[in-house]
Amino acid sequence: MSCVWASNSAYIDLVLYALFVSVFISIWVFFMLVWQVFYRPDVSVWRSENNFVELVWTLVPSCMVGISCFLNLSCLVNLPICWLDDIVKVIGRQWYWTYEISGEEGGYDSVMLDFLNSVDKPLRVFMGVPHSLIVTSSDVIHSFSLPSFRLKLDAIPGRINHALLCPDRMGVFVGYCSELCGVGHSYMPIVVEVVKKLI
Ligand SMILES: [Cu+2]
Incomplete structure (x- = not known):
């Protein structure tokens, strides 16, 4: 660290x-x-x-x-x-989220599907492991909001916001962009899967 x-x-x-x-x-x-x-x-x-x-x-x-x-x-x-070993970079885009995880090659887009509160590739983090969450945007101001973990960070172009995420329970948690960012504002859900880390 x-x-x-x-x-x-x-x-x-x-x-x-x-x-x-x-x-x-x-x-x-x-x-x-x-x-x-x-x-x-x-x-x-x-x-x-x-x-x-x-x-x-x-x-x-x-x-x-x-x-x-x-x-x-x-x-x-x-x-x-304090940068931890597990860094998750979240980039807000019109109108989806991109996640880049330290130790993994490249990033991936998380785009909404037809089914309610679902995306094609959710963000996967490990239970009990502290993650450095850094949030930014590539176009307009978004807001990365995950109410289950009392998390809400503005995604601002040209600026990096930082928070600590240490999930204390497993499951699938849903949030939405909380900043009016355009016509697709309501079509960019945040889906986070908290799983157990296999040693
Ligand atoms: Cu947005």
């Missing part, structure tokens, strides 16, 4: 862009306020204003957004991903 730190250049670009926009807007508003207060006092004087209320409704939401930003970034930056 080896641990690597999560990084994603697309996400970092997005964060830098949001940071640039936020800093630019803050500086612009600040300078406009200073200009109005010191050079155009007639514009900013209103007899009915309440400075305390304005301060509160500015500071409280700003603190809330700041806390949310801090938590989000610390979660993304500090969360180590």
Whole structure:
């Protein structure tokens, strides 16, 4: 098992862009306020204003957004991903799933059949064995959802989401794409077979 730190250049670009926009807007508003207060006092004087209320409704939401930003970034930056030996890569496509399993040659597509909640090739995992589940997409945003294992991961193009799957019971479990991804959204079931590993 080896641990690597999560990084994603697309996400970092997005964060830098949001940071640039936020800093630019803050500086612009600040300078406009200073200009109005010191050079155009007639514009900013209103007899009915309440400075305390304005301060509160500015500071409280700003603190809330700041806390949310801090938590989000610390979660993304500090969360180590522990890769296990059993890695299952799930790729969402319009409108089927592709599974690639470590140790097996290539991947395979899992396409819906006529029978309800059935696919031609389900994903097969082993009971009691922890699997690293990595989820991504090749076209639009999908969502890999398996309610029986309390699992729901967004499949986003250009980004990899990670979760740990350790099935504790055998059987066939069904889920569906949980993100509206196009006309075939309801025709891409997820069927997972949990079987016992033969030693
Ligand atoms: Cu989908």
